Amino acid sequence: MGRVIKLYDEPFSVFEKPDLVIVPIGSVERHGNHLPLGTDTIIAQAISELTAKKLAERGKVVALMPPIWYGYTWSLRHMDGTVSVDPKVLTSFIEEIIVTMANPRFSRILFINGHGGNKEVLEIAIKEALIRLGPGIKVGFISWWDVLTKGDYEKLFGTVPMHACEIETSIMLALNEKYVDLNAIEGKVEPSERKVLKAIEEVRRTFAFGYLGDPKKADKEKGKLLLEIVSDRLASMLLKELKSSSGLEIE
Numbered sequence: 222m223g224r225v226i227k228l229y230d231e232p233f234s235v236f237e238k239p240d241l242v243i244v245p246i247g248s249v250e251r252h253g254n255h256l257p258l259g260t261d262t263i264i265a266q267a268i269s270e271l272t273a274k275k276l277a278e279r280g281k282v283v284a285l286m287p288p289i290w291y292g293y294t295w296s297l298r299h300m301d302g303t304v305s306v307d308p309k310v311l312t313s314f315i316e317e318i319i320v321t322m323a324n325p326r327f328s329r330i331l332f333i334n335g336h337g338g339n340k341e342v343l344e345i346a347i348k349e350a351l352i353r354l355g356p357g358i359k360v361g362f363i364s365w366w367d368v369l370t371k372g373d374y375e376k377l378f379g380t381v382p383m384h385a386c387e388i389e390t391s392i393m394l395a396l397n398e399k400y401v402d403l404n405a406i407e408g409k410v411e412p413s414e415r416k417v418l419k420a421i422e423e424v425r426r427t428f429a430f431g432y433l434g435d436p437k438k439a440d441k442e443k444g445k446l447l448l449e450i451v452s453d454r455l456a457s458m459l460l461k462e463l464k465s466s467s468g469l470e471i472e
């Protein structure tokens with residue numbers, strides 16, 4: 222029978238073997254004046270819990286680990302409240318978490334990521350950990366917004382996910398209205414065009430208000446729907462991978 226075990230705040234038996242262990246990861250980063258610093262972690266944790274619940278309904282035992290609240294961030298570093306961990310330190314930190322957690326019982330580990338800046342760090346940490354661990358252990362990560370396609374977002378919101386935008390704000394409204402202050406939004410902020418050569422002054426200009434897009438358009442119901450669709454699809458993807466012998470592919 223499937224079930225979700227929150228390993229960090231409920232007892233579990235040494236005889237239990239989770240089919241999958243989920244670790245949410247986010248950031249402590251400024252999200253305009255309208256969302257909390259912990260937005261990325263709060264969303265990653267919510268999607269982890271929903272996905273775990275859906276896998277449990279389909280017979281899987283899913284263990285939830287406490288989230289990693291701090292991440293690596295560079296584009297919002299100029300704004301109060303943003304805290305970033307040195308990427309080399311964060312890579313080692315995540316690598317050690319994987320290496321010490323993994324064993325024959327905890328052999329399938331997935332990070333659900335809520336923050337763009339963590340992608341490169343997760344990529345390297347997982348690969349290095351897998352080399353150290355050797356055969357039999359499967360580890361991967363997925364950033365929640367990558368579960369859906371650009372077309373899915375355009376259909377639902379008329380835009381794609383951006384920092385502290387209407388999509389992130391809608392999700393936070395859906396999770397708890399206390400997380401959002403809609404009156405603190407200045408107006409629409411256009412994203413800058415993607416360039417090969419980066420300059421810090423351009424990044425600071427783009428993120429002068431700490432958000433992109435038009436968060437005033439945030440909609441609680443759309444946020445709820447998005448959480449459902451993302452966790453549904455993620456659960457289906459994982460179910461397939463947990464059934465197959467090839468396991469979680471990270472590339």
Ligand SMILES: [Zn+2]
Pocket residue numbers: 252260261335336384385389
């Ligand atoms: Zn965010």
